Amino acid sequence: MAGLELLSDQGYRLDGRKASELRKVQARMGVFAQADGSAYLEQGNTKALAVVYGPHEIRGSRSRALHDRAVINCQYSMATFSTAERKRRPHGDRKSTEMSLHLKQTFEAAVMTQLFPRSQIDIYVKILQSDGGNYSVCVNAATLAVIDAGIPMRDYVCACTVGFVDETPLADLCYAEESGRVSSLALALLPRGGQIALLQMDARLHQDHLETLIEAAMTACKGVSKVLDEVVRQHLQEASVLTGE
Amino acid sequence: MKDTPLSNCERDFLLKAIEEKKRLDGRQTYDYRKIKITFGTDYGCCFVDLGKTRVMAQVSCELVAPKENRPNEGVMFFNIELSPMASPAFEQGRQSELSVKLNRQLERCFRNSKCIDTESLCVVSGEKVWQIRVDVHMLNHDGNLMDAASVAAITALCHFRRPDVGIQGDEVTVYSPEERDPIPLSVYHMPISVSFSFFQQGTYLLVDPCEREERVMDGLLMIAMNKHREICSIQSSGGIMLLKEQVMRCSKIASVKVSEITALISKALENDKKARKEGGKFGFAESMPQERITALKKDETSVEMSDVSEKADEIIQKAEVPHQTVPSPVVPVAGVGQIGEDLQHTWGLDDEDDDEEEEHKEDSDEEQDEKNMDVEHEKEIRGCVVEISDSEEEEVIILQAEKPGKTPIKTGSDSHQKGAAAASRKRPNK
Amino acid sequence: MAVDMRLPTLRKTVALQDAAFDRKDLVVPGDVITSDTGFMRGHGTYVDDEKLTASVAGEVQRVDKLICVRPLKTRFNGEVGDVVVGRITEVQQKRWKVETNSRLDSVLLLSSVNLPGGELRRRSAEDELTMREYLQEGDLISAEVQSVFSDGALSLHTRSLKYGKLGQGVLVQLSPSLIKRQKTHFHNLPCGASIILGNNGFVWLYPTPGQQEEEAGGFYTSLEPVSLSDREVISRLRNCLLALAAHKVHLYDTSVLYCYESSLQHQVKDILKPEVMEEIVMLTQQKILEQEG
Numbered sequence: 001m002a003g004l005e006l007l008s009d010q011g012y013r014l015d016g017r018k019a020s021e022l023r024k025v026q027a028r029m030g031v032f033a034q035a036d037g038s039a040y041l042e043q044g045n046t047k048a049l050a051v052v053y054g055p056h057e058i059r060g061s062r063s064r065a066l067h068d069r070a071v072i073n074c075q076y077s078m079a080t081f082s083t084a085e086r087k088r089r090p091h092g093d094r095k096s097t098e099m100s101l102h103l104k105q106t107f108e109a110a111v112m113t114q115l116f117p118r119s120q121i122d123i124y125v126k127i128l129q130s131d132g133g134n135y136s137v138c139v140n141a142a143t144l145a146v147i148d149a150g151i152p153m154r155d156y157v158c159a160c161t162v163g164f165v166d167e168t169p170l171a172d173l174c175y176a177e178e179s180g181r182v183s184s185l186a187l188a189l190l191p192r193g194g195q196i197a198l199l200q201m202d203a204r205l206h207q208d209h210l211e212t213l214i215e216a217a218m219t220a221c222k223g224v225s226k227v228l229d230e231v232v233r234q235h236l237q238e239a240s241v242l243t244g245e
Numbered sequence: 246m247k248d249t250p251l252s253n254c255e256r257d258f259l260l261k262a263i264e265e266k267k268r269l270d271g272r273q274t275y276d277y278r279k280i281k282i283t284f285g286t287d288y289g290c291c292f293v294d295l296g297k298t299r300v301m302a303q304v305s306c307e308l309v310a311p312k313e314n315r316p317n318e319g320v321m322f323f324n325i326e327l328s329p330m331a332s333p334a335f336e337q338g339r340q341s342e343l344s345v346k347l348n349r350q351l352e353r354c355f356r357n358s359k360c361i362d363t364e365s366l367c368v369v370s371g372e373k374v375w376q377i378r379v380d381v382h383m384l385n386h387d388g389n390l391m392d393a394a395s396v397a398a399i400t401a402l403c404h405f406r407r408p409d410v411g412i413q414g415d416e417v418t419v420y421s422p423e424e425r426d427p428i429p430l431s432v433y434h435m436p437i438s439v440s441f442s443f444f445q446q447g448t449y450l451l452v453d454p455c456e457r458e459e460r461v462m463d464g465l466l467m468i469a470m471n472k473h474r475e476i477c478s479i480q481s482s483g484g485i486m487l488l489k490e491q492v493m494r495c496s497k498i499a500s501v502k503v504s505e506i507t508a509l510i511s512k513a514l515e516n517d518k519k520a521r522k523e524g525g526k527f528g529f530a531e532s533m534p535q536e537r538i539t540a541l542k543k544d545e546t547s548v549e550m551s552d553v554s555e556k557a558d559e560i561i562q563k564a565e566v567p568h569q570t571v572p573s574p575v576v577p578v579a580g581v582g583q584i585g586e587d588l589q590h591t592w593g594l595d596d597e598d599d600d601e602e603e604e605h606k607e608d609s610d611e612e613q614d615e616k617n618m619d620v621e622h623e624k625e626i627r628g629c630v631v632e633i634s635d636s637e638e639e640e641v642i643i644l645q646a647e648k649p650g651k652t653p654i655k656t657g658s659d660s661h662q663k664g665a666a667a668a669s670r671k672r673p674n675k
Numbered sequence: 676m677a678v679d680m681r682l683p684t685l686r687k688t689v690a691l692q693d694a695a696f697d698r699k700d701l702v703v704p705g706d707v708i709t710s711d712t713g714f715m716r717g718h719g720t721y722v723d724d725e726k727l728t729a730s731v732a733g734e735v736q737r738v739d740k741l742i743c744v745r746p747l748k749t750r751f752n753g754e755v756g757d758v759v760v761g762r763i764t765e766v767q768q769k770r771w772k773v774e775t776n777s778r779l780d781s782v783l784l785l786s787s788v789n790l791p792g793g794e795l796r797r798r799s800a801e802d803e804l805t806m807r808e809y810l811q812e813g814d815l816i817s818a819e820v821q822s823v824f825s826d827g828a829l830s831l832h833t834r835s836l837k838y839g840k841l842g843q844g845v846l847v848q849l850s851p852s853l854i855k856r857q858k859t860h861f862h863n864l865p866c867g868a869s870i871i872l873g874n875n876g877f878v879w880l881y882p883t884p885g886q887q888e889e890e891a892g893g894f895y896t897s898l899e900p901v902s903l904s905d906r907e908v909i910s911r912l913r914n915c916l917l918a919l920a921a922h923k924v925h926l927y928d929t930s931v932l933y934c935y936e937s938s939l940q941h942q943v944k945d946i947l948k949p950e951v952m953e954e955i956v957m958l959t960q961q962k963i964l965e966q967e968g
Contacts, residue, residue: 094345094348094349095349097342097345098345098346098349101342101345101346101482105481105482105483105484108484109484109485109486181359185479190486193486194488194489195486195487195488196481196486196487196488196489196492197486198481199466199479199480199481199487199492200479200480200481201476201478201479201480202353202357202358202478203357203358203477204358204359204471204475204476204477205475205476206473206474206475206476207470207474207475207476207496207497207500208474210476210492210493210496211489211493214489214492214493215489218489
């Protein structure tokens with residue numbers, strides 16, 4: 001990977017984007033008829049499908065029920081064909097469990113669970129094609145699915161992965177950039193209040209650069225939130241036309 | 246086994262105390278508990294005490310084939326074991342959420358930050374490399390397992406010595422420690438993790454939460470840094486929402502703490518090196534007689550004694566007049582004896598009676614039976630009023646039905662045998 | 676046997692008039708509805724910093740001083756008096772748990788059902804032990820909402836002869852927001868079948884019972900074979916319901932009937948094809964406008 005320049009002198013990245021440019025986002029809500037909420041989201045070449053069931057009665061162990069709020073159950077899995085080499089274990093390994101925990105933590109902060117005591121909300125996300133930024137794409141897709149299901153949320157949850165190369169923050173990393181030993185920071189943000197639902201960083205980064213990196217991540221998330229906003233409003237308008245109101 | 250739930254009043258008490266910037270063990274909000282590092286006999290074994298949290302890390306190495314996409318780099322493997330020894334809430338065998346979380350955090354903290362030079366672990370490129378395995382065992386869980394685990398892991402890695410290898414053409418010889426001195430690993434930097442716990446939706450922040458504080462916290466932020474002020478990993482967990490300013494503030498606090506802890510680790514490593522060089526005794530077995538292992542050992546705490554006499558006088562003055570004490574027992578009916586202070590019937594009100602008697606105690610708590618016996622003996626001589634000073638238990642009256650008018654003997658309900666022994670001892674005294 | 680296969684086609688984008696873009700009453704989560712503190716907060720909103728903010732994506736409904744946001748799709752939120760069709764999931768002590776497409780399973784108390792034979796007496800311990808003979812797991816019932824518990828669970832009752840265990844028929848599961856609220860939800864359609872439009876989105880189609888026999892408290896189910904003509908009518912109705920639901924048309928007896936009539940020219944199984952669905956729904960909507968206009 002030594003020969004690959006992640007940021008050229010003119011400021012262009014491997015795929016021709018500028019440092020703070022996001023990949024193209026395309027999304028659609030309501031892709032499944034039988035689920036309460038569903039969404040499909042593409043960010044560049046990373047594709048994710050999110051499905052939400054709930055809130056419904058807790059099935060299985062009654063003991064998991066919380067008397068004052070809903071339990072959020074997340075499952076993250078990757079399709080076996082999503083990576084360059086066939087993935088042997090799509091779910092159940094440590095990384096997937098960790099991702100599921102992070103998703104659960106993110107949505108517990110944003111969804112208003114106190115309105116649904118003793119019930120359960122299931123969020124299932126599947127990565128169909130993985131090209132970097134898996135966690136962020138999952139969060140964005142799941143946000144759309146939760147909105148589609150009509151579950152109250154404080155605000156959108158937008159996520160983005162940023163990296164730090166040559167003193168410049170790069171927004172929305174792709175797979176080649178992520179694997180190139182770049183310090184990467186994944187951030188899940190509620191854009192209106194600027195509140196961070198999840199913050200995760202790997203690899204070495206000097207403390208002085210932390211603030212710039214977080215700032216860049218927040219700007220990128222706000223950009224993503226604008227796109228998601230458009231998608232939701234479009235969907236709303238289409239639906240209202242159909243119902244003839 | 247499911248963890249005992251925290252009672253509501255305990256939770257409220259903890260939260261209220263945190264609001265007033267007070268902690269259970271008297272620390273300040275940004276204070277760490279006392280860290281003690283000891284080493285075992287082998288290279289690569291170390292114990293870390295963070296207050297009462299106790300963790301053991303062991304590093305071992307093995308020659309294996311390298312990964313395909315990295316043929317000339319060694320392999321690092323981290324594993325955290327949460328056994329029921331540390332806490333009854335941990336179940337043996339099941340990979341709980343906490344276990345996955347800690348494992349992944351430790352992996353990300355050490356592996357991604359390249360703290361060890363993995364290329365130096367290569368023996369034959371593409372065929373044989375060293376696999377360094379770090380096993381961290383939790384011995385006692387009193388909060389903040391992550392920090393203790395990270396300190397233990399990096400200290401063990403710095404302490405570890407791997408066997409020397411010689412390559413002659415195609416043959417690889419591994420020399421035992423007797424033949425050639427083992428070589429330490431090349432550690433670039435020491436990442437240490439610092440945990441911050443948030444309460445009341447992020448309004449209050451504590452460093453190094455103990456187990457009780459962990460139960461009532463809303464969320465946790467873990468920042469791993471090294472002493473060069475490079476951040477190796479940040480992870481927020483729990484359903485809290487942070488603000489950017491909070492994260493920046495935490496990183497500043499973390500850098501201070503990390504430099505302190507790194508200094509401590511370096512000192513401990515040096516001490517151990519000196520001890521080994523001097524040929525003195527060192528290691529796990531050595532630390533036992535000095536009681537460095539006992540987890541429940543408490544340091545001596547000073548007690549304010551200057552105004553005890555005034556306080557005692559005050560209490561005595563304010564206390565009620567003690568009830569009329571009847572020296573010898575009163576037997577209203579055969580089979581029923583009354584001895585003690587009030588001669589009222591208190592069959593159904595045993596607790597009240599006990600409380601009253603406890604108020605009039607002047608002895609401090611003594612758990613040794615011998616002293617009890619002496620007190621009993623003394624008081625019996627005085628006026629046949631027998632009191633067990635630590636009587637939280639129901640008092641059991643053993644009556645001897647054969648001889649009416651005989652002294653009924655009051656014993657604490659700790660053990661019948663002791664009571665019987667006391668009885669047998671007292672009878673000849675009479 | 677011929678199999679119908681089709682290649683994927685581009686989804687038809689819904690033609691939006693320009694006016695649609697200016698609709699101010701469509702909100703998304705996080706949108707501030709108003710900063711005026713004089714309004715009362717209803718469902719789908721929350722107060723953040725004295726500002727009334729939406730928490731779901733939908734349209735704002737204002738009734739005097741009450742502002743609420745109704746989402747497009749939601750689980751069934753029952754109110755007293757709603758007719759529901761549900762399935763028994765559990766038999767517990769003195770009550771049954773019924774699944775009704777809502778946030779929590781609904782509850783049918785033993786004291787809220789009619790005993791077979793229609794007698795009115797106190798429920799004894801023996802009744803409790805023989806609960807399973809009346810209703811088992813997997814049975815379908817029609818009931819009415821008696822009250823709502825504090826956590827949102829519904830309490831049902833079948834204290835009328837028209838409610839009770841359902842026999843032979845077809846269940847169609849749709850979204851609750853499509854069912855229009857009406858005076859009665861039990862209809863005997865002139866085409867030869869009967870329909871129960873449950874408020875919770877479950878619609879039950881069944882052959883019209885021949886004579887109003889003694890319903891025996893609603894627990895007696897007839898297992899006589901249903902004639903072929905009845906079955907065809909019911910299948911056609913089911914497909915029409917699915918067509919209407921796909922195009923988000925409100926369901927009530929008239930709309931279902933119009934749809935049935937428009938579909939008579941096609942074969943039953945053709946109704947599920949997308950282009951046929953569109954045609955039928957368009958005709959239905961035209962007819963509805965004519966009738967109303």
